[in-house]
Amino acid sequence: MTITGNQISSMEQRYRTTLVNSVSGFKSLQMVGTISTDGITNLALFNSIFHVGANPPLLGMVVRPDGAEHDTLKNIIATGQYTLNNVLPAWYAKAHQTSARFPSGESEFGECGFTKSYIAGLKAPFVKESTIKIGLVLRDIIDVSINNTSIVIGEIIYIILDENVIAADGYVDLEKAGSVTVAGLDSYHTTQRLGRLNYAKPGKHPEALSV
Amino acid sequence: MTITGNQISSMEQRYRTTLVNSVSGFKSLQMVGTISTDGITNLALFNSIFHVGANPPLLGMVVRPDGAEHDTLKNIIATGQYTLNNVLPAWYAKAHQTSARFPSGESEFGECGFTKSYIAGLKAPFVKESTIKIGLVLRDIIDVSINNTSIVIGEIIYIILDENVIAADGYVDLEKAGSVTVAGLDSYHTTQRLGRLNYAKPGKHPEALSV
Numbered sequence: 001m002t003i004t005g006n007q008i009s010s011m012e013q014r015y016r017t018t019l020v021n022s023v024s025g026f027k028s029l030q031m032v033g034t035i036s037t038d039g040i041t042n043l044a045l046f047n048s049i050f051h052v053g054a055n056p057p058l059l060g061m062v063v064r065p066d067g068a069e070h071d072t073l074k075n076i077i078a079t080g081q082y083t084l085n086n087v088l089p090a091w092y093a094k095a096h097q098t099s100a101r102f103p104s105g106e107s108e109f110g111e112c113g114f115t116k117s118y119i120a121g122l123k124a125p126f127v128k129e130s131t132i133k134i135g136l137v138l139r140d141i142i143d144v145s146i147n148n149t150s151i152v153i154g155e156i157i158y159i160i161l162d163e164n165v166i167a168a169d170g171y172v173d174l175e176k177a178g179s180v181t182v183a184g185l186d187s188y189h190t191t192q193r194l195g196r197l198n199y200a201k202p203g204k205h206p207e208a209l210s211v
Numbered sequence: 212m213t214i215t216g217n218q219i220s221s222m223e224q225r226y227r228t229t230l231v232n233s234v235s236g237f238k239s240l241q242m243v244g245t246i247s248t249d250g251i252t253n254l255a256l257f258n259s260i261f262h263v264g265a266n267p268p269l270l271g272m273v274v275r276p277d278g279a280e281h282d283t284l285k286n287i288i289a290t291g292q293y294t295l296n297n298v299l300p301a302w303y304a305k306a307h308q309t310s311a312r313f314p315s316g317e318s319e320f321g322e323c324g325f326t327k328s329y330i331a332g333l334k335a336p337f338v339k340e341s342t343i344k345i346g347l348v349l350r351d352i353i354d355v356s357i358n359n360t361s362i363v364i365g366e367i368i369y370i371i372l373d374e375n376v377i378a379a380d381g382y383v384d385l386e387k388a389g390s391v392t393v394a395g396l397d398s399y400h401t402t403q404r405l406g407r408l409n410y411a412k413p414g415k416h417p418e419a420l421s422v
Contacts, residue, residue, distance in 0.1 A: 018381035025239030170229035
């Protein structure tokens with residue numbers, strides 16, 4: 001079947017949100033940890049993380065001004081720091097719960113049962129239960145004028161993980177780390193590797209890499 | 212182990228690229244179809260697709276000015292149109308091959324063995340073999356000055372899929388459609404659903420939704 005832009009415009013709002021959020025493929029799932037200038041921690045679930053560049057190491061994410069992520073953006077602007085923390089299969093429902101609209105004064109860490117962890121050099125809290133933790137400093141906030149959202153771009157200044165999840169060539173084995181992926185706003189998935197392939201060149205068939 | 216920003220800066224370039232591309236989680240994988248004003252089609256693999264908003268339905272992607280995606284960006288600017296096409300397990304290696312740097316005059320459709328398909332109302336080619344096809348018009352190109360990349364934002368004007376992959380609430384079942392996800396630049400994965408969860412509310416445990 002073919003769905004047109006006009007049909008999408010006239011859909012019931014929740015149906016449209018669910019459709020558009022799920023149609024573009026599996027997404028990076030991260031809990032974003034921040035702290036306010038008053039010392040109140042915040043933890044929020046994001047599925048719009050994307051790679052911007054490796055040198056300097058930059059990640060982007062989309063933030064809605066009116067969403068549950070409001071405190072996250074405010075804290076990132078105030079402190080210039082945030083963390084990304086992966087989600088594991090054993091507690092994906094607890095991670096989902098951080099997307100509820102808790103009052104500003106209540107920390108999702110306590111409400112949802114996660115443990116804060118800190119390192120010297122970063123005020124923003126990590127999630128102790130995560131197996132891949134990334135610490136970032138804010139580098140840019142870009143306004144997307146079409147729909148009044150913001151793209152937050154941060155530079156990675158810390159990566160915390162078990163050394164056995166990094167392969168000899170720098171590849172982070174997300175399956176070994178137990179990372180969950182997300183489809184749409186609410187569907188959580190584990191993965192099964194088909195294969196890693198070597199660098200593609202014209203006229204050559206890709207070959208499998210050992211992980 | 213803890214890896215610092217300074218250590219990332221001093222890494223060998225390919226090691227750093229592999230590490231930073233894979234650390235942030237599983238990503239949306241799409242083949243981007245475009246056509247030049249001379250009628251030469253292009254197909255390129257992207258792993259930086261992200262959701263920008265549902266109303267209007269907007270998707271973003273990061274394009275490097277010097278990368279193999281150069282022709283893609285040029286064609287999008289010239290025609291204002293492009294398509295996203297999902298990748299299936301049976302031919303993920305062929306999809307990977309579209310990331311090789313073919314000369315500008317050669318179409319990856321023919322070189323890599325994909326079939327062009329068109330609909331009235333869009334000049335950009337779809338990949339016939341894909342089970343979820345999205346047609347977009349260019350809405351904005353945002354320069355990321357930190358590292359000289361561009362964020363292309365498009366509005367969805369067509370979605371082509373089998374109606375049995377859409378649930379009653381608008382959820383697109385990517386597993387039923389066979390969509391592959393990617394980790395880093397070269398690791399391809401199928402998925403296994405843990406569960407869909409209902410809308411999170413403070414003080415309530417998330418409950419499973421039927422798909």
